[in-house]
Amino acid sequence: MRGAAGRSARARLVLTALVATAALVAPFLLGDYQVYQLSVIVVYIVAVLGFDLLTGFTGQVSLGQGAFFALGAYTGVIALTKLHVPYAATPVLAGAVCFVVGTLFGRTVARLEGLYLALATFALAIATPQILKLDALDAWTGGSQGINFGKPASPLPTLLNDDRSLYFLCLAFAFLLYTGAWNLLRGPTGRALVALRDQPVAAATVGIDVAAYRSTAFGVSALYTGVAGALGALVAGFISPDSYTLFLSIQILVGGVIGGITAIGGAIFGGAFIEIVPDLVSKISDAAPWALYGLLLIVCIMVMPGGVAGLARSILHAAEKSRKARPR
């Protein structure tokens, strides 16, 4: 048993090293537009991480992640353009604001479960673009036009061009948040979250304050999503309400499920799926790209019910079994 745990830890280490190397080297091999796309993938990875923490590990189904993504984006850009906060710090501010709002929202909906919670978060997602367009907020949000502030310039233009410097900013945040999530989930807090997802009554009897953990998990998820939103805004150089429709929330959910919501490594695939697949299908089929997308989704779900991460896990498991079955 120990041996198996050791081997899977080693496999994970090798995989991590590969991904890290690719993430550091790739931007120097790619053109500007592709580097931009890579940044967007990293942004979505962070958003999917937030979704996984909430829905995968804590069992709270959210259809409203797009609302926190938007809140993060607008907080970041308003801080940048009105308050002149250094651009690299705007995701921090966005994360903090989203954490507070998310915790408060989580506290309000703490009693709701399953579909009812999904509905409450759906309400958030559906309301957000229209709230952002309200005339009363025009001075801050730029109304339906949004705000076009231009991509921040690279601080080291000789070393990195603008797109690459933004990419590395995204990567730094993603690295920190990924490591944080990894630590969180393997410690007592992660166990508490999974416990209250699996069996809330028993969780309470072992001393877990179910409502408090649920609302804080909501806040942390909103923090991740908000940081992603702020990074996404920086990478794009503009924000507008129509980028943050319900469809964004659904895409984050899709990324989560495809990657595998109960393994944070899956977020890497999920993030990539969100950015790459819609593009890909429209290249393959002009006439009905979304039909193709839908078909692909169904196939993915049938073939890998646990997402990419679940598939990887069962392959490792099978390999372990055949190793044991082999005569010595």
Next chain:
Amino acid sequence: MAELRETPLLRFAGVSVRFGSIVALADISFEVRRGEILGLIGPNGAGKTTVFNCLSRLCAVHQGEIEIEGRSLLALSRHEVSGHGIARTFQHVALFDTMSVLDNVLSGTHTRRRAGFLTDALRLPAVRRSEHAARAKARDLLAQLGLSELEDVAVADLPFAVKKRVELARALASDPKLLLLDEPAGGLNHEEVEQLGDLTRQVRERFAVSIIIVEHHLNFVMRISDRVVALDFGKVLAEGTPAEMQAHPEVIRAYLGEPS
């Protein structure tokens, strides 16, 4: 000289619980002393599990008071109960199904630790140390209950009787003063029930806990309990030592008289 009476570990005083029109508990009073094993018996629907659910704060108490070491239990919320030294197992098992055996037992230590989102995310040295200590403790518990081999197994894959034992380990992980066992012999054969009796007594000695045990195996309860409380239709039918209970006319009529 006034007699100094030791405060009991647990006191039920006139507790009533209703579910709609069903009276699950009607004016129940009894005490649990330190270090004692109290058997709680009664036919199906007598209210035994409801007694436990009151202690876990899972159901509303309409009347009466429950005290743990002289303090009101009803002032606590669900998650605070384990901090006051009460741990339990469930009649139908309520483990964390997606977790391994070890993680289930580790969850039991939750109440004795300080877990914070930020400190955990940063995995501060204090977190690492406390996690290390918790693991050692959980492994020790598993060893004492003969579960070491199963450490990494997902609990969902275990047979019912083994799940019950994992629940016992999880309960003990919180350093309880009072252990509530709801039908621990479920899924066991005759011989295993005998062994469970010995184990229960060992647990009482080693962990210095008081135990309330709910069981339908009457011989088992009579053998291991110091005192027995018999419930019927939510009322205390009789209370006493196993010997007294076996001689009690009401109890004989309700259980022992029945051909088995």
